[in-house]
Amino acid sequence: MKGFSFKSYLTSNLTISEEEVATLLHQCTIKEFNKGDFLVRENEFCKQVYFVEEGLLRQFFMDESGKEHILQFAPENWFAADRESFYFNQPSKYFIQALEPTKVAIMDDVYIKNLEATMHGFLDFNNRLLHNHIRALQNRIVSLLSETAEKRYLNFIQLYPDVMLRVPLTMIASYLGITPESLSRVRKDLANKPH
């Protein structure tokens, strides 16, 4: 289990001993997915939290007309899960899918409950994750309420330059809440602009 990003992540984000990190990693499953594989599907119960070691995930949902809308990309060192399904024990509205061959560290509900009960500082750690999540969600809403597609696109590039280079524009468009055609035009306009 040496050399995993999850380890570095934990040691630098949790005030816990080497020993505790070892326990934590020992109980935690590593799993690999192929490009296109689903980690969670709509209507399933999401009972795991995923930490991306390598690769890239997306969380998306399908609306009534069958269109896909991406809520989140999760590249290396990000977490992915449907917190709603996980916490409230409800069937998920979302899919979580690997966009590249992806290696994840998996913390399931039993594992997490266990840590919460035994490891001092784990609740704080999870609290941090939740607040990061809330921050991201709030910023997304602010952006959707107040910014044009062009502005949202520019924000995206700046915020997730790595993701930008790794996924097709169709998916960026889906994240931004516009059609691929519109994104193409936004990009054309930007290219023709001074600056």
Add this chain to the structure above:
Amino acid sequence: MKGFSFKSYLTSNLTISEEEVATLLHQCTIKEFNKGDFLVRENEFCKQVYFVEEGLLRQFFMDESGKEHILQFAPENWFAADRESFYFNQPSKYFIQALEPTKVAIMDDVYIKNLEATMHGFLDFNNRLLHNHIRALQNRIVSLLSETAEKRYLNFIQLYPDVMLRVPLTMIASYLGITPESLSRVRKDLANKPH
């Protein structure tokens, strides 16, 4: 402190003794605001969490062009706070304002830190609040990404019928992400529809 909604809320949502509830309420401040008063302003640090006993709050931000966008309404038995500012200790991007004469129970950061350290079950309680918040935010994003203004309006009515009756349509429009004129047209169309 008898007869406060916050008390009922706590007893029915926390597995704590009468004694603990008493302590909790004893340390907690009650404050009243007039219609129009600000509990938090942009660029201030939000160091308190508000529980609405009576009245109605809104959380909103102002975009670059000076337009207001409402993130959340908080009627009786709801919590309001800028979790981002509170947790990350950053100046807030938001305003929190009373839309009616409003009585709130205030938990400040010292109070909360204290409870986290001393009261078993408080972390779980806060965790629940955070997950409720995440759920609401996610649903909002889903709605903004995939639904028309009309659908969002119908959702709003169903989800917050009480708020609907207590705030001007301008604010509903601001919450929905459209102009008051557009909301007016949406309502007209709905009225002319066979249901």
Add this chain to the structure above:
DNA sequence: TCTATCACTTGATGTATGTTAAGAAATGGA
């Protein structure tokens, strides 16, 4: 290498929503 699929672009046109302007109806102080 060939072919099917996917990714991206472009153009023509449609639609939802924004903007500007005006006025009517409701509300709240003085």
Add this chain to the structure above:
DNA sequence: TCCATTTCTTAACATACATCAAGTGATAGA
């Protein structure tokens, strides 16, 4: 009670973005 302000509606016009359709490259299996 009256006046000022806010709220809501309506209309004409503008704009951002969607839809539909087509075509060009790029990519990846067979």
